[in-house]
Amino acid sequence: MKTPHDTPMQTLNGRQLPINQRQRVFANGTFHITEMQPGVDDGLYSCEVTYGKGIPASRTFSIVIRTEPHVANFSFPANLHEGMRTAVTCIVLAGDPPITTRWLKDGLPLMEEDLDASIIYAGNGFVSTLTINVLAYKHNGNYTCLATNDVGTGSFSTRLTVKVPPRWILEPRDTSAIAGRSAKIDCQADGVPQPHVRWKMSLNSQLQEFKTIVSSSHVHILVNGSLNFRSVETADEGSYLCEANNGVGAGLSTVVRLTVHSAPKFDSKFTILSSRRGEKMVLTCNSYGDIPMTFTWRKNGIVIDPMAKPRYSQQSENLRGGEGTKLVIEKAEREDSASFTCTAMNDFGEDSMNFQLTVQDVPDAPQNLEIHDVGSRSVRLTWNRPFDGNSPIKRYTTSWRRIDGGYHRYGLATILTRYNPI
Numbered sequence: 068m069k070t071p072h073d074t075p076m077q078t079l080n081g082r083q084l085p086i087n088q089r090q091r092v093f094a095n096g097t098f099h100i101t102e103m104q105p106g107v108d109d110g111l112y113s114c115e116v117t118y119g120k121g122i123p124a125s126r127t128f129s130i131v132i133r134t135e136p137h138v139a140n141f142s143f144p145a146n147l148h149e150g151m152r153t154a155v156t157c158i159v160l161a162g163d164p165p166i167t168t169r170w171l172k173d174g175l176p177l178m179e180e181d182l183d184a185s186i187i188y189a190g191n192g193f194v195s196t197l198t199i200n201v202l203a204y205k206h207n208g209n210y211t212c213l214a215t216n217d218v219g220t221g222s223f224s225t226r227l228t229v230k231v232p233p234r235w236i237l238e239p240r241d242t243s244a245i246a247g248r249s250a251k252i253d254c255q256a257d258g259v260p261q262p263h264v265r266w267k268m269s270l271n272s273q274l275q276e277f278k279t280i281v282s283s284s285h286v287h288i289l290v291n292g293s294l295n296f297r298s299v300e301t302a303d304e305g306s307y308l309c310e311a312n313n314g315v316g317a318g319l320s321t322v323v324r325l326t327v328h329s330a331p332k333f334d335s336k337f338t339i340l341s342s343r344r345g346e347k348m349v350l351t352c353n354s355y356g357d358i359p360m361t362f363t364w365r366k367n368g369i370v371i372d373p374m375a376k377p378r379y380s381q382q383s384e385n386l387r388g389g390e391g392t393k394l395v396i397e398k399a400e401r402e403d404s405a406s407f408t409c410t411a412m413n414d415f416g417e418d419s420m421n422f423q424l425t426v427q428d429v430p431d432a433p434q435n436l437e438i439h440d441v442g443s444r445s446v447r448l449t450w451n452r453p454f455d456g457n458s459p460i461k462r463y464t465t466s467w468r469r470i471d472g473g474y475h476r477y478g479l480a481t482i483l484t485r486y487n488p489i
Contacts (some may be wrong), residue, residue, distance in 0.1 A: 069390070075166065077117045077130055077451025084098060084112075084406075085162065088336075090337060091407070096114065096116070097265070105132040105134055105163075106132075108130065108132055108390075108424075109129070109130050109131050109132040110129070112127065112128055112130060113125055113126070113232070114126050114127075119149075121355070125327070127224065129394075132177075133216075133218045134161055134218060135218040135220065135233050136159050136161065136166050136168055136178070136219070136220065136221035136366055137160045137161040138158070138159055138160070138212055138214050138216065138221045138223040139158040139160045140154070140225075141156060141157055141225060143155050143211070143225060143226075146201070146230070147202055147228065147229050148229065148230045148231075149202055149203055149204065149229055149232070149315075150201060150202060151201075151231065152199060152200045152201065153199055153202060154198040155196070155225070156194065156195070156197075157194070157195045157197070157223070157251040158194055158424060160216045161184075161328045162214060162218075162221060163216055163218065166192055166193065166194070166215065166216045166349055167214070168188065168193075168195045168198055168212065168213065168214045168215075169213050169215075170211065170213070171210070171212065171213060172209070172210055172211075174209070174211075182199065182206060183199070184197060184199045184200075185198050185200075186198075189402050203231075203357055204231045204257075204258075205409075207219040207227060207228060207229050207230050207259055208226070208227060209225070210224065210227055210229075211223070211224040212228070212369055214223075219342070221295040222298070228259060229259060230260070230318030231258045231259045231315060231319070232258055232315045233256045233257070233311040233313055234256060234257055234258060234319070235255070235256055235311075236256060236257050237254065237293075238253075239254045239307070239309045239323040240252075240253070240323055240327075241324045241326070242326070243324050243326045244326070244383070245299065245327070245328050245355045245415045246329045247298055247330070248297040248301060248489075249295070249296060249297055249298065249299070251295045251296070252294045252307060252309075252323060253293045254293055254309035254311070255292050255293065255372050256292060256319055258310035258311075258313045258315065260313050260314070260315075261313065262292075262311040262312055262313040262318070262319075264288065264303075264310070264311050265279065265309075265311075265394070266280040266294050266308070266309055266310075266312045267279050267280060267310070267320050268307055269308070269322075272306075277308050278349070280294070280307075284297065285298070285300075286303070292309070294309070300327070303326060304325055304326060306323070307323055307325060308320060309321050309323070311402050311432060327358050327388030328414075328415045329356035329415065330356050330415040330417065330418065331354040331356075331417055331418040332355050332356055333411070333419075334353075334355070335406070336419075336421065337422075338421070338422050339422045340421070340422055340423070341424070341425045341426075341427050341457075342396075342399045342425075343426070343427050344398075344399055344400060344426055344429075344456075345398050345399065345402065346399055347395070347397055347398065348395075348399045348424065348426075349395050350393065350394040350395075350407055350409070350422050350424070352392050352409035352420055352479060353386055353389065353390060353391065354389050354390060354411035354420075355386070355388045355389075355413070356388075356389055356413060356416075357413050357414070358385075358389065360389070360390045360410060360411050360412060362383070362412075362414045363409075364379075364381065364392075364394050364407065364409055365407065365408040366405050366407055366408075367405050368408070376429045378397050378398060378400075379394060379395070379396060380395045382410045390399065390411070394395075394407065400426065401426055401457075403424060403426045404424060404425050404426045404457055405424060406422070407422040407423075408422075409421075425457050426457060427456055427457045427458045428456035430454060431450070431453035431454045431456070431474065432453060433450035433451060433453050434451045435450055435451045436448065436449075438452070
């Protein structure tokens with residue numbers, strides 16, 4: 068038969084538990100502590116159990132409470148500018164030693180050499196001071212003081228903002244563009260705070276007056292500050308001013324020139340011409356755009372070589388805003404009824420103009436004349452329609468000769484063309 072035992076007795080440093088409201092002893096011998104506190108709850112704990120009137124059994128153990136580091140809040144001074152100096156101190160308010168302290172910048176280990184910074188430790192490593200002697204753009208970022216021991220890690224982060232005047236990322240440069248195509252003039256600046264970019268266009272060649280550019284469907288300022296032209300026009304040529312300001316320093320400004328080049332362009336793309344056979348014919352081809360230009364003439368798609376065809380010759384002339392050429396046909400022939408193409412080319416593109424030339428001539432004689440249905444007073448004639456000489460045939464003339472009793476009689480008849488003969 069088992070002898071029932073007494074309720075276990077538990078003590079802390081000789082005092083019977085519980086000794087406060089955070090401690091609780093259960094009937095099964097379990098001892099529970101909530102929100103353990105260093106210096107209060109650590110020490111020697113004993114648990115003693117007595118069975119009936121026998122010898123008590125006990126066990127003693129030690130509880131040591133250690134705390135993770137706790138870092139105090141800190142911050143950099145406000146309104147820091149490039150060239151100034153600054154320092155910030157990290158203090159570990161609580162935590163059991165040994166504690167290791169280190170610094171991070173933007174989540175990565177801080178390299179003193181890269182940032183021209185120095186770190187001084189004091190108070191057995193509980194105090195760490197970061198000093199930057201000459202502030203620059205590279206020092207902007209998030210700084211973290213990280214304290215670690217065998218229990219855990221404590222940290223605090225703050226942001227360092229160094230106000231920096233605008234500086235060029237992509238400085239504007241003189242730009243060339245082709246009319247009708249898109250173009251972009253770069254103007255990208257950086258600084259703290261982020262600079263505001265503004266574009267202006269010069270109103271005169273002396274660069275004394277400028278007009279602010281407002282974004283439109285034709286030209287607009289991109290998010291990065293560059294000036295973008297959707298389709299360049301000749302009127303866009305001129306001088307442009309790009310300004311970048313952020314309220315720190317004098318800001319940046321640069322004047323650049325946009326030069327607009329023009330590919331050849333014809334006012335008319337197609338012309339219909341006619342001439343009589345044997346007449347002199349001149350095909351005029353005037354193109355506007357940047358000079359010099361080169362011209363090529365084609366007949367039905369084949370390049371014309373004046374050396375191989377002496378009837379053809381080419382003449383060039385200077386125009387205001389372009390160049391021109393003429394194809395001269397000394398004596399037009401039937402074979403000149405064709406499609407002629409004039410192509411103008413320069414360094415920036417090309418354009419073409421087409422001519423449809425018709426050479427008019429006397430018609431050919433009817434062919435395959437046949438006699439049908441001969442009567443006492445009538446006869447029916449048929450023939451094949453001849454080449455009309457590139458001009459509608461208005462009438463046919465027939466003649467006949469009759470032999471009567473040894474005498475010859477002649478006659479003429481004119482047939483108007485109201486329909487197409489066979």
